Amino acid sequence: xxxxxxxxxxxxxxxxxxxxxxxxxxxxxxxxxxxxxxxxxxxxxxxxxxxxxxxxxxxxxxxxxxxxxxxxxxxxxxxxxxxxxxxxxxxxxxxxxxxxxxxxxxxxxxxxxxxxxxxxxxxxxxxxxxxxxxxxxxxxxxxxxxxxxxxxxxxxxxxxxxxxxxxxxxxxxxxxxxxxxxxxxxxxxxxxxxxxxxxxxxxxxxxxxxxxxxxxxxxxxxxxxxxxxxxxxxxxxxxxxxxxxxxxxxxxxxxxxxxxxxxxxxxxxxxxxxxxxxxxxxxxxxxxxxxxxxxxxxxxxxxxxxxxxxxxxxxxxxxxxxxxxxxxxxxxxxxxxxxxxxxxxxxxxxxxxxxxxxxxxxxxxxxxxxxxxxxxxxxxxxxxxxxxxxxxxxxxxxxxxxxxxxxxxxxxxxxxxxxxxxxxxxxxxxxxxxxxxxxxxxxxxxxxxxxxxxxxxxxxxxxxxxxxxxxxxxxxxxxxxxxxxxxxxxxxxxxxxxxxxxxxxxxxxxxxxxxxxxxxxxxxxxxxxxxxxxxxxxxxxxxxxxxxxxxxxxxxxx
Amino acid sequence: xxxxxxxxxxxxxxxxxxxxxxxxxxxxxxxxxxxxxxxxxxxxxxxxxxxxxxxxxxxxxxxxxxxxxxxxxxxxxxxxxxxxxxxxxxxxxxxxxxxxxxxxxxxxxxxxxxxxxxxxxxxxxxxxxxxxxxxxxxxxxxxxxxxxxxxxxxxxxx
Numbered sequence: 001x002x003x004x005x006x007x008x009x010x011x012x013x014x015x016x017x018x019x020x021x022x023x024x025x026x027x028x029x030x031x032x033x034x035x036x037x038x039x040x041x042x043x044x045x046x047x048x049x050x051x052x053x054x055x056x057x058x059x060x061x062x063x064x065x066x067x068x069x070x071x072x073x074x075x076x077x078x079x080x081x082x083x084x085x086x087x088x089x090x091x092x093x094x095x096x097x098x099x100x101x102x103x104x105x106x107x108x109x110x111x112x113x114x115x116x117x118x119x120x121x122x123x124x125x126x127x128x129x130x131x132x133x134x135x136x137x138x139x140x141x142x143x144x145x146x147x148x149x150x151x152x153x154x155x156x157x158x159x160x161x162x163x164x165x166x167x168x169x170x171x172x173x174x175x176x177x178x179x180x181x182x183x184x185x186x187x188x189x190x191x192x193x194x195x196x197x198x199x200x201x202x203x204x205x206x207x208x209x210x211x212x213x214x215x216x217x218x219x220x221x222x223x224x225x226x227x228x229x230x231x232x233x234x235x236x237x238x239x240x241x242x243x244x245x246x247x248x249x250x251x252x253x254x255x256x257x258x259x260x261x262x263x264x265x266x267x268x269x270x271x272x273x274x275x276x277x278x279x280x281x282x283x284x285x286x287x288x289x290x291x292x293x294x295x296x297x298x299x300x301x302x303x304x305x306x307x308x309x310x311x312x313x314x315x316x317x318x319x320x321x322x323x324x325x326x327x328x329x330x331x332x333x334x335x336x337x338x339x340x341x342x343x344x345x346x347x348x349x350x351x352x353x354x355x356x357x358x359x360x361x362x363x364x365x366x367x368x369x370x371x372x373x374x375x376x377x378x379x380x381x382x383x384x385x386x387x388x389x390x391x392x393x394x395x396x397x398x399x400x401x402x403x404x405x406x407x408x409x410x411x412x413x414x415x416x417x418x419x420x421x422x423x424x425x426x427x428x429x430x431x432x433x434x435x436x437x438x439x440x441x442x443x444x445x446x447x448x449x450x451x452x453x454x455x456x457x458x459x460x461x462x463x464x465x466x467x468x469x470x471x472x473x474x475x476x477x478x479x480x481x482x483x484x485x486x487x488x489x490x491x492x493x494x495x496x497x498x499x500x501x502x503x504x505x506x507x508x509x510x511x512x513x514x515x516x517x518x519x520x521x522x523x524x525x526x527x528x529x530x531x532x533x534x535x536x537x538x539x540x541x542x543x544x545x546x547x548x549x550x551x552x553x554x555x556x557x558x
Numbered sequence: 559x560x561x562x563x564x565x566x567x568x569x570x571x572x573x574x575x576x577x578x579x580x581x582x583x584x585x586x587x588x589x590x591x592x593x594x595x596x597x598x599x600x601x602x603x604x605x606x607x608x609x610x611x612x613x614x615x616x617x618x619x620x621x622x623x624x625x626x627x628x629x630x631x632x633x634x635x636x637x638x639x640x641x642x643x644x645x646x647x648x649x650x651x652x653x654x655x656x657x658x659x660x661x662x663x664x665x666x667x668x669x670x671x672x673x674x675x676x677x678x679x680x681x682x683x684x685x686x687x688x689x690x691x692x693x694x695x696x697x698x699x700x701x702x703x704x705x706x707x708x709x710x711x712x713x714x715x716x
Contacts, residue, residue, distance in 0.1 A: 127572075177631060178628060309615070
């Protein structure tokens with residue numbers, strides 16, 4: 001069997017149904033083998049779009065997303081998508097063509113050292129020089145991508161290897177002596193954790209993307225409810241715990257809720273599950289949870305004691321460790337936390353997540369998101385771009401289900417949301433998929449409107465158009481004396497752009513039109529691009545200035 | 559900054575050295591020396607890495623990050639262990655009147671060996687533990703070292 005066919009057959013063995021791939025000189029044999037395979041090919045209009053689509057496909061389903069590009073520029077265009085997936089621990093296999101083996105290192109046409117380039121932005125990578133190693137490499141790549149702390153794995157495949165012949169044998173099992181991720185938490189550590197919980201008066205759970213990637217939402221709910229511990233979910237953890245639950249504190253950190261940040265600052269026990277104490281969450285480290293004993297449960301040992309010194313480290317899978325905690329906990333010994341809950345209730349009442357409803361005649365972005373939340377009954381998959389749109393979506397859409405919030409948390413990639421939504425809609429055709437975009441970030445992968453039209457992907461694009469790169473503008477307003485350097489945007493007519501691609505475009509300028517417009521957008525089976533002209537200088541509040549303690553928030557404290 | 563000796567047993571595969579090196583540069587860790595060679599098992603290479611770590615936390619991170627690399631099989635830190643370490647140096651020294659006496663003295667104290675004598679130079683070798691190498695190098699300074707090459711430290715657990 002030819003190498004190109006071996007690759008496709010291996011992908012089929014891994015259960016791959018869709019590939020987001022862009023052709024080029026070094027992958028023509030692969031595309032030829034794809035032509036009559038059962039795998040569906042989605043052609044993005046830029047390789048970066050393809051990588052984000054594979055990412056959105058993965059985040060919304062938990063399956064490994066697959067993208068494909070040619071050598072050189074094709075592969076370098078994938079890198080932002082690979083780095084995005086890497087920072088957020090998203091399982092992905094990225095396949096890149098390479099010039100033929102005899103030319104590697106010769107500065108051949110469309111040659112780039114893609115294993116070198118992706119070394120620090122992927123979980124692992126391979127250059128396959130021998131067709132006999134191809135099937136095993138694919139098996140290993142999928143195993144690495146989806147196990148332990150998931151992440152993107154890159155396979156660089158020279159064009160001559162695609163044409164070489166070998167026998168096709170696929171392995172059922174895999175064993176890598178140097179890679180054995182932990183699953184269960186150490187029993188001694190579980191006992192130590194429970195002891196701290198029994199004596200805690202003000203405990204808080206902080207949960208992150210690890211809850212989603214390990215599928216631990218039910219175990220988390222059971223544990224939090226049985227121990228009656230309030231839960232704050234980071235951006236990556238949104239949907240891992242129901243936002244509408246009475247124990248939910250909302251998001252912590254820079255644009256988190258006041259009550260989540262107050263609770264962290266005052267708690268005496270902080271239990272982190274699958275969250276990595278990112279600087280956007282912790283703010284000033286010395287003032288972060290200063291009173292608390294800290295427990296850190298994570299599958300990746302490098303995440304533990306990297307940013308925050310912890311008292312009890314547990315290396316293990318979030319789901320397995322939470323199960324252990326639920327099983328081992330003695331309900332008799334769980335403390336009464338009424339006073340703590342009373343205090344949190346007061347904070348919630350005093351500092352609710354809100355926005356000023358002054359009638360300037362302009363649309364408030366938060367209102368648009370609330371309206372989408374209400375009309376989708378919280379069941380839509382929401383993809384965001386990066387910046388203000390992302391934070392408003394995180395704050396005002398209440399996520400009750402895992403894998404319903406797709407956002408570039410770690411890398412903060414503008415241009416992520418729209419293609420990610422396309423990937424998610426292709427994976428979940430019966431679900432409502434909405435992109436919350438900014439006018440800046442939407443233009444970073446706007447060419448994917450062609451993909452939407454080609455495959456009739458019914459995503460709904462909500463542009464919160466403030467004619468600014470809003471988040472940077474907000475910092476310039478607050479910290480740089482309103483010197484709007486490089487942030488005002490002169491935009492194209494998004495309605496006409498959409499129409500040019502054969503997609504319905506709408507423009508909404510008045511608050512009174514929002515409700516009906518959202519209804520119309522959601523009623524459509526086909527894609528819609530809706531250009532909401534919002535209050536241009538609306539800010540995301542509350543806000544913790546970078547490097548400041550998280551209980552010192554601007555806005556929202558009044 | 560304290561120097562720590564770490565041993566990583568890695569898959570003897572193409573690209574593994576680059577992975578280790580780029581890990582150190584990407585995360586801003588400072589390598590003082592790095593020695594790589596095959597072990598008794600041809601599928602495994604041993605890397606002895608001497609790192610400068612500001613504090614215990616950085617050292618821990620270095621070890622954990624190394625171990626996280628898929629091709630790294632085991633990581634051992636010699637810091638609190640009973641171990642033996644060696645480094646080999648080769649030095650080219652300008653011939654001077656007094657050189658021979660000093661070389662004889664260093665041969666006695668450190669086991670320095672004269673391996674080659676040319677018209678203008680002596681080439682000497684010394685294999686010893688780090689502390690002795692540093693001492694010997696200090697004494698050799700007066701002899702006008704024209705060239706010095708060192709292998710970096712290797713170590714073995716006792």
